[in-house]
Amino acid sequence: MMDNYRIRKIKDRLMRILLWSSLIIAMIPLFSILLDVFINGARAINIDFFLLPTPTVGEKGGIANAIQGTLITLGLASIIGVPIGIMSGIFLSEYHDSKLSQPVRFINDVLSGFPSIVVGIFGYVLIASVIGFSVIAAAFSLAIIMIPIVTRTTEESLRMVPVAIREAALALGIRRWKTIIFIVLKGGRKGIVTGVLLALARIAGESAPVLVTMGYWRWWFSGLNRPASNLALNIYLFAISPFENWRTLAWGSALFLILMILGISILIRVLTRGKYE
């Protein structure tokens, strides 16, 4: 009796130690990367870093043009990708008895598993090869990467909204589309926002599709039909360059990208926070 209890207690303790150590092991790479980025990136950061465009070799410069280009590209990608993603998510969640929903869900799953370079090439073939390397082509490719993520999280978060809420609305004689937009969507807002942020973070870090659709651009933004500078691509290209000042900028860009995504996340969460959460 007593022995049994002791053995169980030991097992319990062992299990807990195991879980804790797994957690710590999983955290080590994450924190070492963050630490590296912070230490090296912090050295790159000064006033010029934020105000000047990409320097030539050995000169002073910053990433202002890349920030500008990235924000514009991400913004355009979101304008295309977020509504489509949310609407597909609504379709999958609210019209799940439709014959179309199973194929759509399958295609969506396949799409989310696509290597991003393939999506990039798709964007190149469809747009960049026609109108040239451009913000539009990059945003289009990035939007395609966003859509399955937003769709999936929207569907899941809408499904979390209890059936009872939908029924309450329908029983009030509220039409189905109004029920979805004004009531169900409100209930699933938090999850949808999370999905959008997840997608945004994902495409902000993409460099391959950007490379094949927009290419490298050292100057300021000059139109949607022309290329723009991009942080993720800069990190990739600067990091492998032989020039000291570019490598420093790569570290700085990495740090800034992390902070920017964090900042956008906080901002969007604050802006979309409901009164009653």
Added chain:
Amino acid sequence: MNRQKLEAELSYKFEIENLNAWFGSKQVLKNINMKIKEKAITAIIGPSGCGKTTLIRCLNRMHETVPDAKVTGRVLFNGVDVYGRDIDPVQIRRKIGMIFQKPNPFPMMSIYDNVAIGLKLNGVKDKRKVDSIVEKSLRMVGLWDEVKDELNKSGASLSGGQQQRLCIARALAVEPEVLLMDEPTSALDPISSAKIELLIRELAEDYTIIIVTHNMQQAARVSDYTAFLYLGELIEYGPTRQIFENPKNELTEKYLTGGFG
């Protein structure tokens, strides 16, 4: 004589004729025929799974919102078949409010909006009118004095009993003629339940109320008429007093006296 007959017919809010309902291939209602009196409380009792809830969900066409659900037969509401060809179920639901087993106020909406949303989404724009209907509805359920200073608080911040009364107010706000209640007190404590029962009795002055309950004592307390359903069939239906004092059917007697199964 004719006139009397006419009056008797007019005082029925619902006339259910040969109603059958299915979920997929499972038949949950079998050839139900019953007439439901206007401005009275009709209780539907019976063991779990006997089709009580399905029966009331057929009245406001909520049954068909579940995939695979099917209905046949007629449900005359004010003499008009709700399953008629040109009938818009949304219009039907506006006139037939529904209260659910678990209080389900809309999350992330204020107390005020919970009551007002039905009006707003049905196109009532006049803010003053909405305000007055919200107040009237909350007063009717006896919630106004409790919440009038915190109309902007979340509906979910109220207690269970208050939430259920809020849900009743929400249903009343769109000015229905009928209230369908699906075990409205089963998730509530005895005091809150008693308040709701009292409220139901008061509402019967102006509304036709149909209440599904697994609690037969509740049916006995609040209703004027009681229907006993068993395995999808209407076994007995009559004045509550007669059902509880002198049931005609042996099954009803067994169910009421607890000698079932």
Added chain:
Amino acid sequence: MTRLIDAGLEQVKNILLRMGNIAHEAISISLKGYIEGLSTYSEVQKISDILIITEEEANDKIFELIARFQPVASDLRLLKSCMKISYSLARYGRYALDISQIYEKIDGLALCEDWIRNHIIEMSEKVLKMIQISVELLNNRDINEARNLSEIEKQVDEMYFKYLDNLMDKPSTVNKCIISSVLVVRYLERIADHATYIGESIFYIVTGEKIILR
């Protein structure tokens, strides 16, 4: 907080009050008729029938309340007592009818000596007083009044036995008068008993204690 059962209890109380007033009226009429030598049988019969129907009505209502609300504690005591009270009130009516019937079948006090007449008048007054108190108790539930009933009941009892003793001491009295008056005095004594039962029931409603006031 108001409760669903309250409206029903109020209804029962009102039925009983109505019965009480009718019963009081029935006994007043029959006694007055008996003493003054008037035929009241058909009138009292109507009232008595109403009382019997109303007793059924009261019991139905009580039955319904039990079936609907499963009353407990004070509600249950109340309903149980109301059933007994309604029976006593209906008995008032029957005794009133019995008294009217004696006048019809035998005779009133026409052939009786004055002392008999006076004795019956005095007893009638006491009994009518008791009925009045018992009916008022339905409304005020005053325990002291209920106790008071037992005092008057004792006096009525004493008067009853005293009357029988007196009759045996005075053999000269006419037969018709003896039979008629003895029966009436007997009924008066029974009515007084029922008034006391009502007092006991009220006592039980208020305190939950079962006492015997007789």
